[in-house]
Amino acid sequence: MQLIQLIIDGVASGCIYGLVALGFVLIYKATETINFAQGDILMLGAFVAYSLIGILGMDYLTGFALTVLIIAVFGFFLDAVVVRQIIGQPAFATVMLTIGLGFIFRGFASIYWGTDIFSFSTPFSGKITEFNGLIISYVNLSIIVGTAVLMSALYFFFTFSKIGVAMRASSENQLAAYYMGIPVKFIFSLIWSISAGVAAVAGVLLAPITLVDTSISLIGLKAFAAAVLGGFGSIPGAIVGGIIIGIVEQLCGTYENYLFEGVREISAYLVLILTLIIYPRGLFSDKAEVKKV
Amino acid sequence: MRFIFKTKYSQDINIAKHNGDRFWYSLLILIMVALPLVLDDFYLGEISYICILSIAGIGLMILSGYTGLASLGHAAFLGVGAYTHAFLLTNGIPFYASIPIVIVVSFLVGAAIGIPILRLTGMYLAIATLALGFIAEHVFIKWEHFTGGNRGLPVPQPEFLGMSFYDSVFFYYVCLVFLIAAMFAAINILRSPTGRAFVAIRDSEIAAQSLGVNLGLYKALSFAISGAFTGLAGALLAHYIGYLAPDIFNIFLSLTLLLLIVVGGMGSLHGTVFGAIFVGFLPQLIAICRDYLPSSIGSQPGLEPMLFGLILVFFILYEPLGIYGRWMKIKLFFELFPTYKRQTFKKQKVFTKSDRV
Numbered sequence: 295m296q297l298i299q300l301i302i303d304g305v306a307s308g309c310i311y312g313l314v315a316l317g318f319v320l321i322y323k324a325t326e327t328i329n330f331a332q333g334d335i336l337m338l339g340a341f342v343a344y345s346l347i348g349i350l351g352m353d354y355l356t357g358f359a360l361t362v363l364i365i366a367v368f369g370f371f372l373d374a375v376v377v378r379q380i381i382g383q384p385a386f387a388t389v390m391l392t393i394g395l396g397f398i399f400r401g402f403a404s405i406y407w408g409t410d411i412f413s414f415s416t417p418f419s420g421k422i423t424e425f426n427g428l429i430i431s432y433v434n435l436s437i438i439v440g441t442a443v444l445m446s447a448l449y450f451f452f453t454f455s456k457i458g459v460a461m462r463a464s465s466e467n468q469l470a471a472y473y474m475g476i477p478v479k480f481i482f483s484l485i486w487s488i489s490a491g492v493a494a495v496a497g498v499l500l501a502p503i504t505l506v507d508t509s510i511s512l513i514g515l516k517a518f519a520a521a522v523l524g525g526f527g528s529i530p531g532a533i534v535g536g537i538i539i540g541i542v543e544q545l546c547g548t549y550e551n552y553l554f555e556g557v558r559e560i561s562a563y564l565v566l567i568l569t570l571i572i573y574p575r576g577l578f579s580d581k582a583e584v585k586k587v
Numbered sequence: 588m589r590f591i592f593k594t595k596y597s598q599d600i601n602i603a604k605h606n607g608d609r610f611w612y613s614l615l616i617l618i619m620v621a622l623p624l625v626l627d628d629f630y631l632g633e634i635s636y637i638c639i640l641s642i643a644g645i646g647l648m649i650l651s652g653y654t655g656l657a658s659l660g661h662a663a664f665l666g667v668g669a670y671t672h673a674f675l676l677t678n679g680i681p682f683y684a685s686i687p688i689v690i691v692v693s694f695l696v697g698a699a700i701g702i703p704i705l706r707l708t709g710m711y712l713a714i715a716t717l718a719l720g721f722i723a724e725h726v727f728i729k730w731e732h733f734t735g736g737n738r739g740l741p742v743p744q745p746e747f748l749g750m751s752f753y754d755s756v757f758f759y760y761v762c763l764v765f766l767i768a769a770m771f772a773a774i775n776i777l778r779s780p781t782g783r784a785f786v787a788i789r790d791s792e793i794a795a796q797s798l799g800v801n802l803g804l805y806k807a808l809s810f811a812i813s814g815a816f817t818g819l820a821g822a823l824l825a826h827y828i829g830y831l832a833p834d835i836f837n838i839f840l841s842l843t844l845l846l847l848i849v850v851g852g853m854g855s856l857h858g859t860v861f862g863a864i865f866v867g868f869l870p871q872l873i874a875i876c877r878d879y880l881p882s883s884i885g886s887q888p889g890l891e892p893m894l895f896g897l898i899l900v901f902f903i904l905y906e907p908l909g910i911y912g913r914w915m916k917i918k919l920f921f922e923l924f925p926t927y928k929r930q931t932f933k934k935q936k937v938f939t940k941s942d943r944v
Contacts, residue, residue, distance in 0.1 A: 328710045379904055386657050387903055389713050390849055393659075393842060394899030401893025409888060508889075515721070518714045526711075560725045563718035570715050571703045 308540020333514015339494030348414030369490025525576025644859035646816030655789030660720025666836035668821025697814020852909030
């Protein structure tokens with residue numbers, strides 16, 4: 295029973311990792327760049343939600359929707375104004391650029407909102423439900439349901455909408471998509487905006503658990519483990535990878551005595567390294583194996 | 588414009604290409620040696636720190652600037668060097684024996700890290716090194732027998748050549764000698780077949796492989812050499828700090844090293860020194876900025892990461908060749924005056940290389 299309880303908690307935190315990893319994957323699939331600032335965008339999302347809901351006193355759902363919209367627009371212009379300039383530069387340049395952007399966001403957040411820890415009230419705070427002796431908090435439930443809803447929305451978007459199909463086409467082959475009359479640059483900026491929006495959703499869902507401060511941007515680094523485990527470039531893989539990481543982390547935390555001290559904090563990174571060494575293509579990769587020497 | 592008329596083959600492999608170079612670099616070394624006559628202890632300490640940063644920068648430059656492998660966890664090597672050195676000194680091993688051991692240990696750690704992850708390319712490598720940096724930081728905290736854990740580890744300051752490391756003039760000379768030695772070592776490694784293999788790997792792995800470069804071997808070697816330089820810097824850093832705590836070797840230090848080589852200029856050893864000067868004086872620069880900004884912004888702790896990020900972004904976007912690149916442009920402008928063309932340094936448009944098959 296304890297095991298099932300742990301797994302449920304793990305799934306909830308794993309969904310957050312999965313959502314952030316999803317942001318990496320969307321951008322990577324399309325532009326082959328990695329956004330190291332994904333965690334910082336998540337943090338911005340949480341802070342904007344705090345401003346809207348906690349300070350301005352908006353209704354939770356309205357505030358949620360508005361936050362996602364604001365961050366999505368922000369993501370669009372982030373690509374259109376800054377990131378696009380270095381297309382064609384080596385991968386190293388993108389890595390450094392997005393790391394720099396992450397620092398700017400974090401610095402901005404701590405200047406504008408301050409370094410205190412904030413929280414805002416949600417309809418789920420403090421409520422729990424019992425089911426056959428399992429204790430499930432509404433917050434965890436909201437994360438799992440929110441992820442499921444978002445995933446199905448994205449699935450329908452990418453399968454049935456015209457823009458979604460155009461995005462998939464641009465990810466497959468930029469040049470061919472361009473020849474078919476798809477505005478590839480615009481589509482890429484849209485992908486950045488979706489990815490930022492997904493990060494904002496993760497940030498708002500996470501806010502009741504970790505509260506809001508600048509350190510939550512570190513989630514972005516753990517989400518790398520999720521993305522790599524799922525095989526960079528696979529959308530379901532990102533979520534499954536995230537859930538696995540979340541469960542592993544919970545289990546390591548509980549059974550720390552049997553392993554070694556402090557294993558919980560680094561378990562995600564250990565999984566990441568092991569995946570890269572043993573099975574670098576990841577669990578769900580539809581692509582050929584990662585290039586080997 | 589200077590044209591060098593070559594009459595001997597040895598001129599091609601000289602470190603200094605002409606007498607002008609020889610004159611200016613000798614003058615620079617002379618000035619550096621004479622500095623303690625004019626500067627007080629505070630500035631000597633700062634310059635020693637810049638020397639240490641330069642040595643660490645050389646390490647990362649060999650890996651990232653010359654071999655093209657990004658490392659986001661290089662603080663781990665600094666930590667390995669610092670803790671090994673402090674551990675050896677605590678156990679009574681003298682300074683002159685400890686330094687070579689530190690270099691060998693960091694070399695081996697570099698190789699040990701390099702071998703399993705050398706199959707990875709591009710961003711996978713960046714992510715893996717990032718994770719390794721975190722794991723290393725965690726090991727420094729938990730391996731209390733060796734590192735003292737969160738309590739920290741005091742660094743003994745032994746006598747060396749009859750002088751104490753507390754003497755800032757002596758410490759400055761030690762750092763300077765190590766920097767010059769490291770510079771010579773790096774120059775010689777980079778102009779040897781090994782170094783040229785590194786550059787070939789950076790420019791095109793496929794081309795390098797076709798020319799018979801063993802990619803795996805050279806990538807691991809690059810990691811190991813880079814680790815050795817950075818470990819040496821770590822050992823000196825241990826003396827500079829005096830008291831080691833695990834949170835010194837965090838991701839922020841790794842990113843500072845990256846900032847150093849990006850700002851200095853990727854792919855140039857001059858760049859490491861320029862970058863180290865920049866990074867070394869960054870805290871002072873920020874302090875000056877604080878005075879000029881309104882106090883509501885100036886007193887914020889978030890100012891530092893923000894400026895850090897802004898500098899990084901501006902250099903990546905507008906001066907990818909760094910300070911050294913800017914220096915080259917200014918030099919060429921005067922050499923070619925009045926026929927300098929901006930297009931000489933125009934950013935080449937390259938088609939994005941795909942990692943996908």
